[in-house]
Amino acid sequence: MSVVEILKEKFGAAILGEETTADQLGIYVSREVLPQVMRFLHDELDFKHLADLCGVDYLGWKGKRKKAERFEVVYNLYSLSRRELIRIKVPIPESDPRVPSVTSIWRVANWFERECYDLLGIRFEGHPDLRRLLMPENWSGHPLRKDYPLEPEEEWKDYAELREKARELSRYEWGDRRVRGG
Amino acid sequence: MAPTLELYTRKIGHPEWEEPFVVNMGPQHPSTHGVLRLYLELDGETVVRCDPRIGYLHRGLEKLSENMTYTQAMVLTDRLDYISSAANNTGYCLAVEKLLGLEVPRRARLLRTIVCEMARISSHLLWLATHALDIGAMTVFLYCFRDREWLLDIYEKICGARLTVSYPRIGGVRLDFTSEIIDELYQFTEEFPTRITDYETLIDVNRIWLRRTKGIAVVPPEKALNMGLTGPSLRGSGVPYDVRKFRPYDAYDEVEFEVPVGKNGDTYDRYRVRMEEMRQANRIIRQCLDKLAQTEGEPVVAEGAPDLLMPEKKKAPRAVPHPKKGFMVKGEEVPVVPEGEVYVSIEAPKGELGYYIVSDGSGKPWRVRVRAPSFVHISAIPEMVKGHMVADIIAVIGTLDVVLGECDR
Numbered sequence: 050m051s052v053v054e055i056l057k058e059k060f061g062a063a064i065l066g067e068e069t070t071a072d073q074l075g076i077y078v079s080r081e082v083l084p085q086v087m088r089f090l091h092d093e094l095d096f097k098h099l100a101d102l103c104g105v106d107y108l109g110w111k112g113k114r115k116k117a118e119r120f121e122v123v124y125n126l127y128s129l130s131r132r133e134l135i136r137i138k139v140p141i142p143e144s145d146p147r148v149p150s151v152t153s154i155w156r157v158a159n160w161f162e163r164e165c166y167d168l169l170g171i172r173f174e175g176h177p178d179l180r181r182l183l184m185p186e187n188w189s190g191h192p193l194r195k196d197y198p199l200e201p202e203e204e205w206k207d208y209a210e211l212r213e214k215a216r217e218l219s220r221y222e223w224g225d226r227r228v229r230g231g
Numbered sequence: 232m233a234p235t236l237e238l239y240t241r242k243i244g245h246p247e248w249e250e251p252f253v254v255n256m257g258p259q260h261p262s263t264h265g266v267l268r269l270y271l272e273l274d275g276e277t278v279v280r281c282d283p284r285i286g287y288l289h290r291g292l293e294k295l296s297e298n299m300t301y302t303q304a305m306v307l308t309d310r311l312d313y314i315s316s317a318a319n320n321t322g323y324c325l326a327v328e329k330l331l332g333l334e335v336p337r338r339a340r341l342l343r344t345i346v347c348e349m350a351r352i353s354s355h356l357l358w359l360a361t362h363a364l365d366i367g368a369m370t371v372f373l374y375c376f377r378d379r380e381w382l383l384d385i386y387e388k389i390c391g392a393r394l395t396v397s398y399p400r401i402g403g404v405r406l407d408f409t410s411e412i413i414d415e416l417y418q419f420t421e422e423f424p425t426r427i428t429d430y431e432t433l434i435d436v437n438r439i440w441l442r443r444t445k446g447i448a449v450v451p452p453e454k455a456l457n458m459g460l461t462g463p464s465l466r467g468s469g470v471p472y473d474v475r476k477f478r479p480y481d482a483y484d485e486v487e488f489e490v491p492v493g494k495n496g497d498t499y500d501r502y503r504v505r506m507e508e509m510r511q512a513n514r515i516i517r518q519c520l521d522k523l524a525q526t527e528g529e530p531v532v533a534e535g536a537p538d539l540l541m542p543e544k545k546k547a548p549r550a551v552p553h554p555k556k557g558f559m560v561k562g563e564e565v566p567v568v569p570e571g572e573v574y575v576s577i578e579a580p581k582g583e584l585g586y587y588i589v590s591d592g593s594g595k596p597w598r599v600r601v602r603a604p605s606f607v608h609i610s611a612i613p614e615m616v617k618g619h620m621v622a623d624i625i626a627v628i629g630t631l632d633v634v635l636g637e638c639d640r
Contacts, residue, residue, distance in 0.1 A: 157459025
């Protein structure tokens with residue numbers, strides 16, 4: 050029995066659908082039952098390796114496959130014993146970008162989720178420490194969103210302070226200039 | 232008056248104050264292999280809490296690739312793990328090829344396998360050099376760089392670049408090897424195993440080396456998998472997960488090699504795994520070179536592979552019925568890369584390097600996601616250093632073999 054069939058039998062309507070692109074299986078799961086599905090996949094079906102977790106922004110998507118919601122969080126799971134790679138996809142509406150965290154199942158999800166929150170602004174509920182990761186803490190906006198401007202519109206708040214500090218430090222007498230220049 | 236330099240936070244620890252001693256290790260620290268900052272809370276010299284702060288090298292590679300064509304974005308992957316760029320390129324090419332449904336010629340697959348394994352050796356050599364230097368074994372450093380230099384020279388002969396090679400391309404490789412390169416690689420594979428033995432005599436049973444690595448940062452197998460460790464860091468714990476064996480790509484299914492695994496999951500076992508991996512990589516290169524002779528003169532780029540400068544959108548003429556003219560020819564947009572999404576991972580020298588690419592049918596990727604092993608490995612540092620000494624952090628950073636260019640992307 051394939052993974053999709055098992056999941057459909059167990060969770061019924063919460064499995065929203067499936068699709069196969071480039072020989073890879075993707076399963077759409079509703080976010081309400083995500084923790085249970087993931088726990089089941091981890092414990093019963095032996096998907097012990099969370100290879101990847103990321104978010105995708107489908108704003109302005111022109112592809113043939115229709116997207117019901119703006120965001121999608123994608124989990125790529127691998128099972129060493131089954132030697133099988135599956136992809137769990139969770140559609141997330143723009144008005145309420147929240148999804149349950151899976152850090153309690155896979156510790157590796159911790160930073161993946163933080164990164165996803167940082168770059169796409171999707172909040173992971175139940176995450177122990179949801180802070181920005183790559184961008185500075187007081188950064189405004191989420192860079193990987195499709196409506197994020199490519200050209201900067203305003204300067205980062207701390208940049209002026211940083212520049213001032215660099216100027217101050219450049220005035221500092223570090224020692225004998227003649228020796229340094231030589 | 233000169234301004235004060237607040238370079239590191241410092242609170243004098245005293246038992247009555249109940250405030251931990253806070254130290255910022257990095258971002259400019261000789262042992263952090265890049266701009267990694269570790270926020271440490273210490274009790275004496277023992278680490279109570281560690282919080283890595285990354286993002287100093289964040290260049291927005293994923294965002295950049297969304298605004299480039301597929302072939303342009305490949306050059307960015309060189310800058311991920313700049314020590315083993317050939318492996319990064321290969322992973323990206325594999326992902327796009329899978330989207331396109333391209334069949335890569337056998338010779339190109341062999342050539343890619345060779346450069347990937349060369350990248351593995353050169354990456355492991357750099358790792359051994361710096362890791363040993365951090366822990367206190369000075370001699371190994373220069374020997375390792377001597378051999379790495381040889382490999383970089385071969386890279387230069389292959390494609391003209393030493394570090395950011397961009398040698399693989401979508402559908403194959405850019406150039407064929409000349410006979411001179413093959414001869415030199417034969418010579419290298421002949422000599423390299425003795426060099427590994429030399430390094431092992433230097434540090435394998437060195438008493439200081441053993442004290443610094445044995446029993447340091449032990450990770451049990453289940454925990455290692457749960458924390459997402461991959462590559463030699465995972466195999467040091469005894470989990471034989473290797474993408475080359477589990478999901479063979481390129482020519483790995485036609486060469487023989489073994490996957491070394493450790494037992495105890497400590498720093499010393501990970502060191503042993505990497506040393507053995509270098510031997511296996513050498514073996515793979517040797518086999519591929521032998522097989523290259525069978526495919527002499529065959530093409531190295533797949534039929535129908537996209538141009539090096541892939542157009543954004545292609546227009547194809549199509550006859551459309553017209554009430555007056557009978558028919559008219561109309562330009563219609565043809566999908567350059569078929570719509571779909573794909574997750575392809577390879578065994579990069581540092582671990583599992585995955586690419587998740589979403590295509591909307593145009594010439595630009597909709598989303599490129601890079602699953603970088605270093606990113607995951609740095610997230611595992613807090614768990615691994617808890618309860619260890621400050622000096623062991625250096626050993627842990629070294630043993631995980633992190634590169635910040637790949638972590639921050």
